[in-house]
Amino acid sequence: MIVTRRDEIVEAAGVLLEQHGRDGVTMRAIAESLGIRAPSLYKHIADKHELEVALIADGFVQQADAFEKALAGGNDVPAMAIADAYRTWALDHPHLYRLMTDQPLPRDELPEGVEERSVAYVLEALAGDRDCARAAWAFAHGMVTLELADRFPPDADIAAAWRTGIESIVANVAATQNDPQGDQK
Amino acid sequence: MIVTRRDEIVEAAGVLLEQHGRDGVTMRAIAESLGIRAPSLYKHIADKHELEVALIADGFVQQADAFEKALAGGNDVPAMAIADAYRTWALDHPHLYRLMTDQPLPRDELPEGVEERSVAYVLEALAGDRDCARAAWAFAHGMVTLELADRFPPDADIAAAWRTGIESIVANVAATQNDPQGDQK
DNA sequence: TTGACAGGCTAATGCTGTTAGCCTGTCAAG
DNA sequence: CTTGACAGGCTAACAGCATTAGCCTGTCAA
Structure with missing residues (x-):
């Protein structure tokens, strides 16, 4: 099972959500936990909403x-x-x-x-x-x-x-x- | 029954909440509906949280x-x-x-x-x-x-x-x- | 060797709540 | 009256937010 960068992003968001609650899930924090900058996330997802939908699913x-x-x-x-x-x-x-x-x-x-x-x-x-x-x-x-x-x-x-x-x-x-x-x- | 400025602020926030949902309740929007600027609100309330508590009550x-x-x-x-x-x-x-x-x-x-x-x-x-x-x-x-x-x-x-x-x-x-x-x- | 593209980056925008510091009108005390 | 305090406005500014524009570089196929 291949793990795309997108999957990593969603997972990082999930970890932040569990650990720091909804307010802890910022694009900057997600990016930081992957060692990149926030704008780079947008190469893989459309916006934060898409991220939330993935977490919900x-x-x-x-x-x-x-x-x-x-x-x-x-x-x-x-x-x-x-x-x-x-x-x-x-x-x-x-x-x-x-x-x-x-x-x-x-x-x-x-x-x-x-x-x-x-x-x-x-x-x-x-x-x-x-x-x-x-x-x-x-x-x-x-x-x-x-x-x-x-x-x-x-x-x-x-x-x-x-x-x-x-x-x-x-x-x-x-x-x-x-x-x-x-x-x- | 005297209506303080604080009361007016809370009421304005309530109207915004009903009409535009939670995202519509910004300090700037509240201030604007009273004809003043956002920072002036802080002469009457401590912060937005206090406002929400008042609405909840x-x-x-x-x-x-x-x-x-x-x-x-x-x-x-x-x-x-x-x-x-x-x-x-x-x-x-x-x-x-x-x-x-x-x-x-x-x-x-x-x-x-x-x-x-x-x-x-x-x-x-x-x-x-x-x-x-x-x-x-x-x-x-x-x-x-x-x-x-x-x-x-x-x-x-x-x-x-x-x-x-x-x-x-x-x-x-x-x-x-x-x-x-x-x-x- | 060339060219395309994936995937980083910085800089900047417009929004948010909030603070600092200034100014002015009102009103009570001397 | 004059003085001084204070209530209640104001502008400018800051940090943090999501997001966009535009640039650069490494990889890989033609």
């Missing part, structure tokens, strides 16, 4: 890999396994996670299928119920961003809130499955 | 007011009323909403009680169940940010996902109420 792949591993584990309730993996991955890569979710997704610029793969695992874990999958996804995303932004009080039992949320939604899936037409009782 | 008040009005409405399920108000307010003030949630909350710099008031309504709507309140809050926050970031596919029934999520969590509250010790069946 990378993030989706990593995230989907984490989901896959979690589901493969097996014994757990699938939804809970995904939820754990979601939280763990996000807390392990806070800056990348925020980069991926802070802004409208630049779908057109992302490689085909990269987003879908990640979403597919969530859908699978919720037995294909789209509304529940979206609710679970939103819940997980909300939990993570609130935790990353220190919005929960210090004494909050965050794990309990996760269990409560996921169990509630899973129960709803089960109910819908048993009673697909939504007939009453 | 304002946002919490607005949000809490919206919740209050929603709960006062009455006939609905309280949790659903709050959820609707949450979504509506956020979609009406997308830039302010993001400013409020994008970054770790600068709690020390916020006026006392401003955050608590907003949270209290959510807790009230969930019958005081803290885990469920946190789950519901995270769910709502996640739904809003995903919607604002265009993360749902165009054909997604967002309202249905809201209903699914809130109903799931409310059902869980009811269950816990009836069975507070968590005994089985």
